[in-house]
Amino acid sequence: MVLSTLPFFSPALPLGQDAGPINQISKALARAAGQGGADPYTQLMVHFSYILAVALFVLSLKWLSSPASARRGVLAGEIGMLAAIIGTLLAHQIVNWEWIIVALVLGSAIGVPLAVFMPMTAVPQRTALSHAFGALAAALVGTAHYYLEMDPALKMGHAGNIPPVEMGILCLEVLLGSLTVTGSTIAFGKLQELLPGRPITYRFQNVINFTILGTALVLGVLLTIKPQWTFLFPVFIGLGLLFGFLLVLPIGGADMPTVIALLNSYAGLSASLMGFVLDNQMLIVAGALDGASGLFLSIIMCKAMNRSFANVLFGAFGKVQVSAAAIEQRTVRSTTAEEAAEILADANLVIVAPGYGMAVAQAQHKVRELYDLLIKRGVSVKFAIHPVAGRMPGHMNVLLAEADIPYTDLVEMDSINGDFPGADVALVIGANDVTNPAARHDKASPIYGMPILDVDKARTVMVIKRSMNPGFAGVENELYYLDRTLMLFGDAKAVVSNLVKELAESAKR
Ligand code: NAP
Secondary structure, eight states: OTGGGSGGGOTTSOTTSOOSHHHHHHHHHHHHHTOTTSOHHHHHHHHHHHHHHHHHHHHHHHHHTSTTTHHHHHHHHHHHHHHHHHHHHHTTOOSOHHHHHHHHHHHHHHHHHHHHHSOGGGHHHHHHHHHHHHHHHHHHHHHHHHHHHHOTTTTTTSOOOOOHHHHHHHHHHHHHHHHHHHHHHHHHHHHTTSSOSSOOOOTTHHHHHHHHHHHHHHHHHHHHHOTTOTTHHHHHHHHHHHHHHHHHTTSOGGGHHHHHHHHHHHHHHHHHHHHHHHTOHHHHHHHHHHHHHHHHHHHHHHHHTTOOHHHHHHSOTTOOOOOHHHHSOOOOOBOOHHHHHHHHHHOSEEEEEEOHHHHHHTOHHHHHHHHHHHHHTTOEEEEEEOTTSSSSTTHHHHHHHHTTOOGGGEEEHHHHGGGGGGOSEEEEESOOGGGOTHHHHOTTSTTTTOOOOOGGGSSEEEEEESSSOOOTTOOOOGGGGSTTEEEEESOHHHHHHHHHHHHHHHHHO
């Protein structure tokens, strides 16, 4: 009853008849959904699948925010996308089936190997590539729409025209799409180490970048006023592509995941604007959700690193720093798996701080064995999760969930930091930057102000890593030189295996 009064649910009224305001709204919505010629039942199906898709996308985002419901979130997103595709096909917004099949085969030929063969540690660059493709689609659709509208052959000899609001939106869509294509491709190149990961800087870099962006915006305004100046359009796209390239080139590899989240947001916004241009509500909503979630994610990541957007985008963070402390000769203490296993076995509370090294070594399953052995001995074990440990948000949650470590033992940084002073051992596995105490007090350090895991407050700190090399930020870690710190040098998987072996043997004795 209530639903039937809503424009979405008024298909019983024939669209051809002018039967009052509801039908007029319905007609407007039908035009907006692009299915003016479809029968009322098809329209109902289209609206139903779009509403279902939007609801599933919203639920997906909600469920993805917790490790316990993340799998359900992925499934909801997939079903939502299927519903959106079915709705769009039903709405007859298709060129022909042959093209749909070609696109499906081409997309699967690229997407399936990406999903199957790229390892977990390469997820950030895989995400960058996905955004590049999404943004390419948005930019190409906008470009095709422009040329179709402006083609005199299709307008029976009349010069085409696009209303200013639509043209303004189209320009914004193409600009965001094209800068995201090149920006994401450079981000992929840096993370895949095809390009140098360090920031590439040059004089007047920001001035040059803003001049290019400003020129592109001026051309966008000119095109909005005079869409028939078609000669400007390729220059406009070229400037967008160039700006994306130059924007990401100076940004260091350490900031790339944040930049990728931001580019995700641009690609989503571009898709949303494409929805306005194509009169497709589904695209408007899905693009807006994508754009907003990308923006939120980058804000969360910036906060976790205590950095501003401006600093990430224009700060050229990640040039290798040599601190005064690094020059001093200091000693580190290393230990053996046997001694470390004894200390662990005698502990009441062990807090594990995992990081990127655990992901590289794929040590999570061995960590699970260590966890089981310690629990069996009556030791309490907790995992301290730093929001930017690893190379993507939630990286540690995903790995530890893969090894079936109970979610209840994964504790976020803010909640676990108070427990470190009471912990007998802080076991750092392949984490570096997120444990560096310099972030708390060394104002000269590039990571100053970044919230860290307070592992240095535990009675004993054990650090598993292969060498004294710095982490992603290129900063030396003073944690390794503390009196209470013991280094266990080696690959994380091998070292944790040795710890497991020693603990298992000592349990037999
Ligand atoms: P990290 O600072 O990059 O340190 C990782 C450590 O793992 C390295 O010092 C490395 O030392 C060690 N390692 C590498 N391979 C190993 C192996 N096979 N076995 C044992 N150890 C190994 O990592 P993190 O502490 O996790 O910090 C993450 C960094 O990424 C932060 O700077 C953060 O700001 C940045 N970041 C993360 C995100 C995100 O979303 N997660 C986003 C933006 C930026 P050795 O070479 O000596 O072994």
